[in-house]
Amino acid sequence: MSTELQKPIIGFSCGDLNGIGLEIIIKALSDTRILDFCTPVVFANNKSINFYRKTLLDINFTFTIIKDLTKPNIKQVNVLSCWEEDVAITPGQLNETGGKYAFKSLKAAVEALQNKQIHGLVTAPIHKKNIQSEEFNYSGHTPYFKDAFHVDDVVMLLAASNIRVGLLTEHVPVTELASHITSAAILSKLRIMNNSLIKDFGIDKPKIAVLGLNPHAGDEGLIGKEEQTIIKPAIKEAKNNNLLVFGPYSADAFFARGQHEQFDAVLAMYHDQGLIPFKSLAIGEGVNYTAGLPIVRTSPDHGTAFDIAGKGIADASSFVSATFECIEIINRRAVYEENHKNPLRRISARVFANVVDERIIEE
Incomplete structure (x- = not known):
């Protein structure tokens, strides 16, 4: 095929x-x-x-x-x-x-x-x-x-035109959350998100924000130690691996201030921390994408x-978005693979894009 x-x-x-x-x-x-x-x-x-x-x-x-x-x-x-x-x-x-x-x-x-x-x-x-x-x-x-x-690992990545949110943990009871927050898990999710943003969403140098686990991202260790002992070291390691990763940010202020608009994606620590703001901001067009697979789902x-x-009143907007996102990711992957088979073509495409941008600016 x-x-x-x-x-x-x-x-x-x-x-x-x-x-x-x-x-x-x-x-x-x-x-x-x-x-x-x-x-x-x-x-x-x-x-x-x-x-x-x-x-x-x-x-x-x-x-x-x-x-x-x-x-x-x-x-x-x-x-x-x-x-x-x-x-x-x-x-x-x-x-x-x-x-x-x-x-x-x-x-x-x-x-x-x-x-x-x-x-x-x-x-x-x-x-x-x-x-x-x-x-x-x-x-x-x-x-x-x-x-x-x-x-070995995948990321539940929620995507819409104005926001993308990945989850470190998915359907985990709140009482068990802390045991799933590890530097290795965070680093794995960040790598998958970074690769997916490049290959599946066509973003050359993605910027990813990481949220804290505790209120106010721990307040420098006053309200929980996970930010200091787990999350910050994982972010540092990601940066050492040339990933553009920032944080940890306090989850409440982050979305309230619109900081998500400055990033290509956000890594949330748990389900509701990421899904509540996502569903509030995606306005019916949200798509759940499984990043890290060899196929597109x-x-x-x-x-x-x-x-x-059975009442005939269900809104199909999110399903329509999911259908077109599936098609677009398949197409983006094909372009990415083709460009990496032929580096000269990739360079030419970028030069052409820059020329077009310059003409638009001049006009």
Whole structure:
């Protein structure tokens, strides 16, 4: 599968069958203009798609059913049948069925990624409780993908046009947080974020801010020692490795003062420290991206939303953003790889960009 395809094949896992996953997939892919940018493949089955399509009377959504990925229809949305049996869909209910078929979809999509049959994957939300099984014993998508693609570490990176936030720890109980804050972990996340910002987001020299763990970033050790003994040494080590890393910053003042706008990304110490400001500032366009993988996986920045499932009112904005971010990262990676195969081309591109900038300034 060539990385130079102009229209990548993008997979979509359906998420919990009783959540809003299939509804937002249908809404996002019902705009046929998406076919100008990618060939979509939804991992589900026609009956589950039709169940939710009937709840969306104002949306015209058509698709082709395919049995394998040898020849997806490039002019239509494809649905790859991951199961044949009838499944009782009960929107809004947390039950075993929703999790079982969420995993069937996810497993098939990941196998397609591993076999290079699709270029990227957008995952609809799962419920972390009912998807648990012998095959899926994880706190969420991110650690599952880490193991599936045999990498040492990944970063849950939330991205929007005005902010990017990476997490040092993900779904960890607050009572256990301090034990997960280590210099080695911080340095690993910073390296992954730096590489991803360069290769996946096209930023030559990314600047990354690091937040403190404690209130006021510890107040010089008065309110906790982690900043002095763990976080600052990790930042120093990162700088010694030529990373543009700064901090630690007090989390409350950092976002309140708009300091995130001065950086290409922010590393937060824990889930809510990063996700609360991100979701407040991203305004519905947030994307969850798993940095550090050999493949591209994105998702919306929200959950299954059982309270509105099946009502036809779910907002697909974040899912649309996740779809286009997946496509754009694939394209940026291809450009990066091509430029590094041909250094002269990279230099020429930069010279051309500088000439264009100078002409714009002169005009």
